[in-house]
Amino acid sequence: xxxxxxxxxxxxEAIRTRTLSPVELVDSVLARIEQVEPRLxxxxxxxxxxxxxxxxxxxxxxxxxxxxxxxxxIPMGLKDMIDAEGTATSASSQVRAGHVxxxxxxxxxxxxxxxxVLLGKTHTHEFAYGLTTPQTHNAWDPDRVAGGSSGGSAVAxxxxxxxxxxxxxxxxxxxxxxxxxxxxxxxxxxxxVPRHGVTSLSWSLDHVxxxxxxxxxxxxxxxxxxxxxxxxxxSLDMPAGDYRPGDGTDLTGLRVGVPxxxxxxxxxxxxxxxxxQAVEQLRSLGAHPVEVDIPMTRYVQATQWGLMVPEATAYxxxxxxxxxDLYQADVRILxxxxxLMPAGDYxxxxxxxxxxxxxxxxxxxxxxxxxxxTVPVTAVKAxxxxxxxxxxxxxxxxxxxxxxxxxxNITGVPxxxxxxxxxxxxxxxxxxxxARPLAERLLLRVGHAYEQTRPARALAPAA
Amino acid sequence: xxADVLPAPEAARWAARAGxxxxxxxxxxxxxxxxHIHSVVAVLRELDFxxxxxxxAYHPGGEHRSAAQ
Numbered sequence: 001x002x003x004x005x006x007x008x009x010x011x012x013e014a015i016r017t018r019t020l021s022p023v024e025l026v027d028s029v030l031a032r033i034e035q036v037e038p039r040l041x042x043x044x045x046x047x048x049x050x051x052x053x054x055x056x057x058x059x060x061x062x063x064x065x066x067x068x069x070x071x072x073x074i075p076m077g078l079k080d081m082i083d084a085e086g087t088a089t090s091a092s093s094q095v096r097a098g099h100v101x102x103x104x105x106x107x108x109x110x111x112x113x114x115x116x117v118l119l120g121k122t123h124t125h126e127f128a129y130g131l132t133t134p135q136t137h138n139a140w141d142p143d144r145v146a147g148g149s150s151g152g153s154a155v156a157x158x159x160x161x162x163x164x165x166x167x168x169x170x171x172x173x174x175x176x177x178x179x180x181x182x183x184x185x186x187x188x189x190x191x192x193v194p195r196h197g198v199t200s201l202s203w204s205l206d207h208v209x210x211x212x213x214x215x216x217x218x219x220x221x222x223x224x225x226x227x228x229x230x231x232x233x234x235s236l237d238m239p240a241g242d243y244r245p246g247d248g249t250d251l252t253g254l255r256v257g258v259p260x261x262x263x264x265x266x267x268x269x270x271x272x273x274x275x276x277q278a279v280e281q282l283r284s285l286g287a288h289p290v291e292v293d294i295p296m297t298r299y300v301q302a303t304q305w306g307l308m309v310p311e312a313t314a315y316x317x318x319x320x321x322x323x324x325d326l327y328q329a330d331v332r333i334l335x336x337x338x339x340l341m342p343a344g345d346y347x348x349x350x351x352x353x354x355x356x357x358x359x360x361x362x363x364x365x366x367x368x369x370x371x372x373x374t375v376p377v378t379a380v381k382a383x384x385x386x387x388x389x390x391x392x393x394x395x396x397x398x399x400x401x402x403x404x405x406x407x408x409n410i411t412g413v414p415x416x417x418x419x420x421x422x423x424x425x426x427x428x429x430x431x432x433x434x435a436r437p438l439a440e441r442l443l444l445r446v447g448h449a450y451e452q453t454r455p456a457r458a459l460a461p462a463a
Numbered sequence: 464x465x466a467d468v469l470p471a472p473e474a475a476r477w478a479a480r481a482g483x484x485x486x487x488x489x490x491x492x493x494x495x496x497x498x499h500i501h502s503v504v505a506v507l508r509e510l511d512f513x514x515x516x517x518x519x520a521y522h523p524g525g526e527h528r529s530a531a532q
Contacts, residue, residue: 204519299507306504321483337496339481340474341504348507350517357518384528422466 003028004160005459009218011163015062022062022073026055026117026162029075032160033119040137042156043148044080044090046120051075061115067448070220070244072115073244077156077165079149080121082208083197084108091127091199092135092152094326095319105197106229107208109167114224115187119162122152128168128201128207129312129331131176131401134192134382139181139460140427144379147177147401149201153211154181164212164221170201171304171374172405174209175417179374179406179430182419182460184447185211186218187405189437190412191236193222194229202311203234204350205304205409213457215418215447219243222440236438243440245448254446257367262297263404266389267376270423275373276430278420281453282371284447290367294361294407299352301399304339304406306349313338353410360411364436369446374417374430375401414440418447419457425459468496469501 003011003025014020030048037043058073080090083101085108090096104112111118123136125148133151138144139158146155149169154177157165167174169187178185186209193208200206210221220243227240258279264272279289313320316335324332363370377387380397387400395403408415415432420431431450435443474494478485485493 098506191526299510302504302506305500306507307502309500333489333496336478336483336485337494337500339483340469340477340493341500342495345501345504345507347517348510348512349504350519351515352510353508353518354515355512 002032002160004032004163004302006163007213008074008164008212008220009070011074012072012220018062019398021354022055022058022117023052025073026051026080026119027073027325029119029163030447033275036159036161038352039142040139040155040159040161041452042122042136042152042159042161043077044092044121044123044152045087046105047087047118047284048264051117051119051274051393057352058115059333068115069224071111071224073117074112074115074163075117077119077121077122077153077162078108078155079123079124079165079167081168081318082108082166084118084121087121089199092123092124093126093328095323097326098129104198106194106231107225108197110224111166113249122150122162122165124152125149126328126331127199127316128170130332131172131398132382133177137382138379141379143341143381144427145180145382145397147180147379149173151177154178154183154185157181157183157211157213157311160459164210164217165209166221167211168201169207169209169409170205170308171402171403171409174207174211175374175405175415175430175432176401177419178211178378180428182428182457183211183213184215184218184419185209185423186222186414186440187408188222188226188235188440189414191234192238192414192438193225194232196229196231198450200315202312207409215416215444215451216245218416218447219444222444238438241292243444245441245444249285249449249452251282251446252337254287254369255280255367256282256287256289257292257370258289259294259362259372263296263372266393266395267318267373268378268423271373271376271429272419275430275431278450279371281410281450285449285453292367292370295363296352296356298354300406300410301403303349303352303356303410304402306345307353307410309338310333310341310346313341313435346410355403356407359413360407360413364413366441368435370434372432372434373404374432376404378423378425378427378429416443416447418450469498
């Protein structure tokens with residue numbers, strides 16, 4: 001096993017006990033990047049020299065007895081929506097040509113303070129406005145979509161080209177590529193992780209969170225990310241905390257909501273079977289499955305679009321007028337069409353969100369977590385634009401991938417995607433766990449316990 | 464916007480009102496996309512909101528929602 005294969009927790013333990021140096025780890029991951037990047041194209045920019053310098057500094061600090069914690073000397077990627085001082089935040093777009101971030105985003109600064117080593121910036125679907133990340137290839141099959149919009153981050157983690165990465169999630173953009181590439185993705189509670197210095201897609205739906213190889217790793221990264229920053233007006237007045245899950249797998253008494261509606265409608269049978277099998281695994285750990293009805297499902301897509309479309313158009317108002325030809329066609333037309341949405345539609349979406357939050361709060365009094373698929377289908381071929389369901393319904397790939405993620409963006413509840421096996425083609429399937437606002441510790445405990453019941457995961461074979 | 468397909472010249476006029484001058488060759492495509500978006504969000508009109516306020520955040524004086532709320 002190469003150092004690049006290690007989970008964050010395993011690499012951190014090896015660094016803490018001086019059996020692995022940050023330089024050895026970073027060199028190993030940079031070598032993997034050189035090996036896989038020509039096929040996978042996860043990165044916009046790799047800052048190898050700066051990463052090696054940071055690794056040497058981390059090694060010197062640790063040798064001098066100044067160990068900062070489990071992220072010290074760990075190499076990571078930042079989705080290229082997230083500012084890191086002195087580097088471009090390209091948003092994978094020509095619109096941002098020549099951009100240089102004047103300062104670190106809050107999350108980049110927190111990663112640096114924790115001693116993490118920045119490897120580079122990972123690809124996003126342009127400005128995070130899409131679910132496939134077409135520049136990047138799926139880590140398990142390069143002919144298939146990476147998922148998005150944090151596709152580069154997910155592929156890099158899956159392929160050993162980053163020990164962990166950060167992404168953003170407005171309608172599933174952490175969880176969808178995590179599921180499609182067989183890694184863990186956490187969308188925290190709205191406001192738990194500050195977004196200052198992160199390019200917005202939709203202010204009222206945007207979240208920042210980790211993509212990792214294990215649930216434990218996600219807890220370690222969240223511990224360094226969470227905490228109040230008044231420069232993000234949505235930031236919750238919360239102190240930093242320890243989110244690392246404990247070793248226990250006893251889930252006795254846990255009420256697991258199993259949706260009767262919505263989350264298993266128009267879902268591939270292999271995905272459904274894997275998620276229902278995961279629920280049985282949770283039952284074997286002591287959990288108690290409870291059937292639940294998901295509220296207001298008819299209004300999920302309408303609410304998501306009613307919020308996202310006008311907010312995205314507002315963010316891009318100036319550049320859409322100044323340099324419209326620099327946008328990719330799929331993003332440009334959505335931004336243009338968003339100009340035509342009346343304010344009444346936006347307000348209806350915000351009022352619908354109020355109702356949906358109330359209904360989900362009631363649901364999450366009945367159960368402690370909800371277990372569901374992350375996405376209804378595994379990674380589709382890169383040239384496929386629609387999914388056809390057995391009843392003849394045709395659904396756009398992007399609509400299908402957003403469908404099961406959007407409720408957590410609208411309501412702000414935390415949601416975790418955990419690998420839950422593979423379909424017959426060998427492609428990863430994601431289990432999604434949702435919980436009450438700020439119940440990340442519970443979510444990570446359940447995800448970690450489930451993960452203990454599964455065989456250890458290897459890196460993606462295409463790597 | 465009516466439930467009927469938005470005519471391309473109408474889409475261009477709406478965009479111009481919003482300060483976005485669309486080239487003629489984009490009118491039809493923007494109209495079609497705007498119509499599709501409208502058809503998705505229009506379902507929200509079925510809801511009886513009563514006194515339900517919008518879920519927008521506003522915190523005067525730099526206060527922020529705490530975990531207890």
